[in-house]
Amino acid sequence: TQLLEQSPQFLSIQEGENLTVYCNSSSVFSSLQWYRQEPGEGPVLLVTVVTGGEVKKLKRLTFQFGDARKDSSLHITAAQPGDTGLYLCAGVSGYALNFGKGTSLLVTP
């Protein structure tokens, strides 16, 4: 199983701040997915990055896939309380989608 390491594990910030979370691996992935999970719910897909160096934007969220396709980052601009949740990166290894341990983000007003 290819391991995905996420950092930081926890992040607590004020509304309006910017933040970046990271997803790293020693293995190459054909693609990486980012999910957000809210309390009491299952993860929901935000984006899939496929090409090395690719940058995708989803409103205030910017996702980047590393050139070597071993890492990815998620940058949130002007965070809002609605961004609060667990952010998970995931990549395919073998037959299944394997997840990192997540970054738990809390945005306070």
Added chain:
Amino acid sequence: DTAVSQTPKYLVTQMGNDKSIKCEQNLGHDTMYWYKQDSKKFLKIMFSYNNKELIINETVPNRFSPKSPDKAHLNLHINSLELGDSAVYFCASSQRWAGEKLFFGSGTQLSVL
């Protein structure tokens, strides 16, 4: 309509009991999965089921058995429940394979006392 639905939402039971969690997807997907999320929020694959082919994560105890009566359903049966089985269990589905978007149910919180 909920795309992936699982029941029950909460399950509290005693050690040694046998319990089942049901999952249904109405997306017409070919592949379904069971994941376990522990207290530290780590989401780990347990099973993948595609066209009657079951792929099992070798670290899953054989007390856990998935059962798929048809393509839209994948139930999880657990025998002789142990304290360490307490977790949130998620059912998910994808169109064909794991590299595509996964749709998750809202989870079943299992508490073994």
